[in-house]
Amino acid sequence: MLSPFRVLHPTTVAEASAELARLGDEAVVYAGGAELLLLMRNGLIKPDYLVNIKRIPELDGISVEDGEVRIGTAVTHRRMETDPVVRIRLPALTEAERHVGNIRVRNQGTLGGNLCFADPHADPGTALLVYDATVELWGPSGGRRLPLQQFLVGTYDTALEPGELLTEVRVPPLAEGWRAAFLRIERFYRPTANVAAAVSIKxxxxxxxxxxxxxxxxxxxxxxxxxDQVRGSTITEAVALVRESKPYLTEKLEPVGDVLGSAPYKVHITSVLLTRALEQVVARARGTAHD
Ligand SMILES: Cc1cc2nc3c(=O)[nH]c(=O)nc-3n(C[C@H](O)[C@H](O)[C@H](O)COP(=O)(O)OP(=O)(O)OC[C@H]3O[C@@H](n4cnc5c(N)ncnc54)[C@H](O)[C@@H]3O)c2cc1C
Incomplete structure (x- = not known):
């Protein structure tokens, strides 16, 4: 049962940010609601106000500026999955978006909601990391830009400060000759493990x-x-290095065993996916496979 709440409909980022600052802990950002409404229905959070950001036009665009792809926070997964700019310039992101949940979730959920909720079992962030994406934030003390890796702090944890909004994701282009790929496996809707790889060959x-x-x-x-280890190697050497990297992956990724599999299983699957992704991008870079 939902507790009573009011929905506010700002039409600019400044207005949304002012409402968040004014209402403090009583308000939360409401994007697609795919996660938020689940939390509210289960009584895990009881906000008095939802600040709906879907009526802010500047948050809902996909454009290219100085070669960078700019994706508004309120752009849905489905739109990214089907957008020609994303498909041509960021094929690994299209691939990640194609896998998100189901068609209902992809129509409802937004890129910003996905990144800000910071569920570990998520896809777009992994793909965006190999593109060196950055995020634009706006809050009571103005705007700032962060590399995505710094924004993703931990499980359900981001670098967002109180009252701050994620407004946009900016993705610089891969240089000429680079190719990228995204792979995942799942048991239910959400991914068990995913990887992204981008390479250039010389x-x-x-x-x-x-x-x-x-x-x-x-x-x-x-x-x-x-x-660093793989750079400069042949694909055969790279695959061998990745297969030997399980101790490193265990230390780096801090795997958590759960209903989807044990920690060693997840590390094993990650190394298998990494080798396959590398083989796929190398084939694409050599022109023996399509993007
Ligand atoms: C059945 C199911 C299957 C799923 N499967 C997958 C999957 O396979 N892969 C995957 O990646 N994801 C998956 N998801 C997660 C889904 O992608 C996210 O639920 C969705 O992207 C969240 O976006 P939203 O717009 O609905 O966010 P909301 O639910 O509106 O918001 C989520 C959280 O982020 C905050 N927030 C939202 N936007 C902003 C912003 N701009 N600035 C600051 N804070 C903000 C909200 O306050 C809230 O705390 C699944 C979800 C469901 C329900």
Missing amino acids: DGQLEGVRLAAGCVGPNAMRLLELE
């Missing part, structure tokens, strides 16, 4: 490498130390 070696993994620990992570 003279048969992985010249550029970015790797990320999600779901098995508190939050999605770039695997910078593994990237």
